[in-house]
Amino acid sequence: MNCPTNEAIDHALSVLAHSLNNEHRPNYNFFASNAFGSAEELDREVQFIKTVQSGLNDRISTIIRQRYAYRNNIASRIYNIPLDIFTHILSASIDMENWSIKHLNNLARVSKYWATTVLSTPELWTVVKYNTSEYKQRHLWEQALKKSKQLPISCQLYVRSWQEFRKNDGLALDRISDESH
Structure with a gap:
């Protein structure tokens, strides 16, 4: 110009x-x-x-x-979809077999709209995969319990050594079991 x-x-x-x-x-x-x-x-x-x-x-x-x-x-079209429909699409598109809470946390970082959807959809928080060899995953149990509301949770526990698990993670698991719904 x-x-x-x-x-x-x-x-x-x-x-x-x-x-x-x-x-x-x-x-x-x-x-x-x-x-x-x-x-x-x-x-x-x-x-x-x-x-x-x-x-x-x-x-x-x-x-x-x-x-x-x-x-x-x-102004994207995805933001014009009503929240309940977007929630249904998101829930239906997730392969729960290969899913983890870490994926949900990543989805929540896409945008405010996605964060609102992911964080307010209890159905997405009903599967917890926990590998005892990854120390940083301990908070995932509590996060799933909180966000899944009253829905049942499916827990997949990967333990290399049961003795090691009882020593390091067993108390946390006992506490979470006591708080479960």
Whole structure:
């Protein structure tokens, strides 16, 4: 896009100046006629142009935010699907045999809409796969209990050594069993 000519800028500023109320509207004939105007006239013109520039910058910022919002899937078709239908689609598309709570946590990071859906759908939290050799998975039990609400949970426990499990994880499992619904 080419830069507008001085005449085009003059015309745009004149239109803007005439749209203001009388107390803020200077009498403008930009550039040529004001080039040798009084210092007061030039100061008013500079102030007016700064005001217009500020308004344009605000408008540009608004347009950029709207563009980002649009681009970031706010207007995407998936966000127009009612939550209950999206929940059903998500639930039906999950292969529970190869699923884990870690996958749900990743899905919840896609967007706010996905997070709301994933975190508020108890059916998605009814399968817990727990590998005792992965220490960081201990919190998954509690997360599943909390998010599954009153639905039954299917637990798949992978134990390398039962003695090791009782030593490290057994107490946590006992506590979770006591809290289960």
